[in-house]
Amino acid sequence: MIRFEEARQIILDQARPLGKERVSLAEACGRVLAEAVCATWDLPAWDNSAMDGFAVRSRDCRAAKPLQVSGYIPAGAPAREKVEQGGAIRIMTGAPLPAGADAVVPVEEVAEADGWITLTARVEPGQHIRRQxxxxxxGKPFMAAGTRLRPDGINLLASFGQAFVPVFRRPRVAILSTGDELVELGEMPAPGQIINSNSLSLAAAVREAGAEPLLLGIARDEVDSLRLKLAEGLKADILISSAGVSAGDRDLVRDVLADLGVRELFWKVAIKPGHPTAFGVKGDCLVFSLPGNPVSTLMTFEFLVKPALERIGGGIDPVKPRVRAVLRESTKKKKGRLQFMRVSLTQDGDILYAASAGDQHTGMVSTMVRAEGIAILPGDEDLVAAGTLVDVYLLD
Structure with a gap:
């Protein structure tokens, strides 16, 4: 049994970014840039107005005399006229600043009549001007390799005419649920049977992490069924199985993976939930064998699989950031295991508080739904007292 941080580092040491591809900007949101991007021109490309108003010379505005309006520059038109002494030019937001002007007066700050404007507020040089x-x-780099593209990044890339962008290939993640008790969604479970919910929740988590899920269905608790499905999954970049990884007489996943040539790097981690998790490799495929209880499956995905997905997908920071919160109630736990506790969060002034989101049993998925974060309770204690400051990973 190894510590959580050691297990995660072993995984990250095996995770390497995939190859590159070019995709259209319209399809790039959520993808990770494979190369740094430099500006092909200045942004803005010219000095322009940040307001609808009047381009003026600020020194003409100190005497509080009316200024004569001599022209008009709409957005999209060139600035052909010059602002002369004692004059002003009407200008729209985004329009290029005319020669001679060093300030823009918003339309709300003038009184206009018969082609003249009178200023109603102080004018400072450079106000309401966006400089080239x-x-x-x-030529300056504005987005580093490893950046996950969000809508604002798409906007910036489009501003520089980037119709296609280099990104890392999305990991293909094969997902297999194991167990004689499972039936697929749409089938009516008989007594003793349950619906295969793990495959669907893992597929959703994989998509949310920016990867491509490949559902392999259900393998029964016998060698031939497991061998057929697991061999297919090993063709992907990552293979995730759930259940069949403990020490029971029908927990056969690790044995079958070994027969298929998977080199196991660890089995059992000092965490709760998720203790029997195993991890191995075959060629370039990373193999995660997760516990079958739904909460254990999701927790081990969040803290062990997701960082690997981020790394091989090209992300810069594979481990999600944490916040600090004060534990509201004392909590008993198993000494020797780091515990993931589902918590709700409240803010009181500058202090963030964490409280149990409900029953922490690994079959209680509703507690996971209610949780806003996962508190990390240290492994070297059997009681974490109320008032203890703990790390919390936010779920949203």
Missing amino acids: GEDVAR
């Missing part, structure tokens, strides 16, 4: 290159200068 102030967002990103030409």
